[in-house]
Amino acid sequence: MNRDLYIDFAKGFATLSVIFIHTVFWSGQYYVPTELRVLSLLIDVPLFFALSGLTSSGKVEKTLFRLLKLQITFMLFVTLLFFMDYLFKVLGLWTVGLETLQSFYATFGTKYTPGSISYYPQWQNLGNWYLHRYTNADTFPVVMGSFWYLKVYFILTLLGVLALRYFPKHINWIIGLCIGLTLIYYWFPHYYPKGQVGYVTIYLAMFLCAHQLKGKRLSSSFVMLLYAGVVGALIWLFSSYGPEIFYRINKEKFPPKMPYIVWTLFSIVTLFALYNRLKINKKSIITYIGENAIFFYFAQGLSSSLIYFVVVPFKDHFVWGVFLILIFVLNAALAFGIAMLLKEFDSLGWKFLRVLKDKTTSKN
Numbered sequence: 001m002n003r004d005l006y007i008d009f010a011k012g013f014a015t016l017s018v019i020f021i022h023t024v025f026w027s028g029q030y031y032v033p034t035e036l037r038v039l040s041l042l043i044d045v046p047l048f049f050a051l052s053g054l055t056s057s058g059k060v061e062k063t064l065f066r067l068l069k070l071q072i073t074f075m076l077f078v079t080l081l082f083f084m085d086y087l088f089k090v091l092g093l094w095t096v097g098l099e100t101l102q103s104f105y106a107t108f109g110t111k112y113t114p115g116s117i118s119y120y121p122q123w124q125n126l127g128n129w130y131l132h133r134y135t136n137a138d139t140f141p142v143v144m145g146s147f148w149y150l151k152v153y154f155i156l157t158l159l160g161v162l163a164l165r166y167f168p169k170h171i172n173w174i175i176g177l178c179i180g181l182t183l184i185y186y187w188f189p190h191y192y193p194k195g196q197v198g199y200v201t202i203y204l205a206m207f208l209c210a211h212q213l214k215g216k217r218l219s220s221s222f223v224m225l226l227y228a229g230v231v232g233a234l235i236w237l238f239s240s241y242g243p244e245i246f247y248r249i250n251k252e253k254f255p256p257k258m259p260y261i262v263w264t265l266f267s268i269v270t271l272f273a274l275y276n277r278l279k280i281n282k283k284s285i286i287t288y289i290g291e292n293a294i295f296f297y298f299a300q301g302l303s304s305s306l307i308y309f310v311v312v313p314f315k316d317h318f319v320w321g322v323f324l325i326l327i328f329v330l331n332a333a334l335a336f337g338i339a340m341l342l343k344e345f346d347s348l349g350w351k352f353l354r355v356l357k358d359k360t361t362s363k364n
Helices: 005-025 034-042 046-055 060-095 098-106 123-130 141-146 148-166 168-187 197-212 220-241 243-248 258-274 285-291 293-306 308-314 320-363
Strands: none
Touching (some): 034 243, 060 293, 168 197, 220 243, 220 258, 293 308, 293 320
8 A cells, every 4th residue: 555645745744843843942942033933833743643633544453553563662762762861961971061051951940060960870760751751851851842742642542543443423523522622621721631631632633533534635615714714713812812822822732722722723724725635746855754753753852952052052153043044954954863863773672672572482
């Protein structure tokens, strides 16, 4: 079965968008205007949940196997991250300027002082990461700042495939229930659940809506109606909350509340509008990124952390627009190189697990 290059292209474009967001929101806080940082959220992680719905098979066994493979790949990655973080802390005491370290740690609300970092591995952190409790990797904080998506993805995909398998005739009702709960959380915010339940309700609706559109092409008139709805929603947003809501969009992201949901509707509608309309016939670097999106998603957390050590000392030496272009290109290039290394590391990890399996089964 041939891959749908439109899906790969959309995933690749969304991944590059996440790299851009983490460029302007983390180290970019030193020099990027707030307006551009907010505009970057127009194309954000919710796009991945919709794309997952478009590619979901609705088969429980296949989905569980895919999630298990992803969990093992994740565990291989965080094991590597654990030792990288430990070595970087120890070596960083000698190789990184004190001013850069202080600025780096201050960004995340912690204080760096010489000798404050333990020279002994904190093994409990690795166990927490395996269980998706994302305690900080101090040297690479953007990694853990990105992983909220992964936990929600596991839960949402499992709930979505169970709904598709056992309630195929009631999917529209489930979508309505999710949207209804989202509206209840908006009208009665004191009922908004703690934790990540609020994430699942709205993103499950996106997942299931996308699956309902799988293989279909929206009519031009319906696409125009959807875009009119997006414009109407944005007008409502600013008339209800005032212009200052523009500067608070990111604060409405965790958990996703109505202003952030409205803000991301443009990218979701565009994804559906171009689906089965925009033809991608040739592979490109963007489709390659989309095909290997998980490795790039892991890699951008590392690269977006590493660029701090360039941004801090050089942020005052360039015009912000030129500096942003240079840093984004650097971040994307680093993410690409790291993703290729992670892909090879993952392949070696799986080979080791297969050898281990063969040895243990042969003894039995």
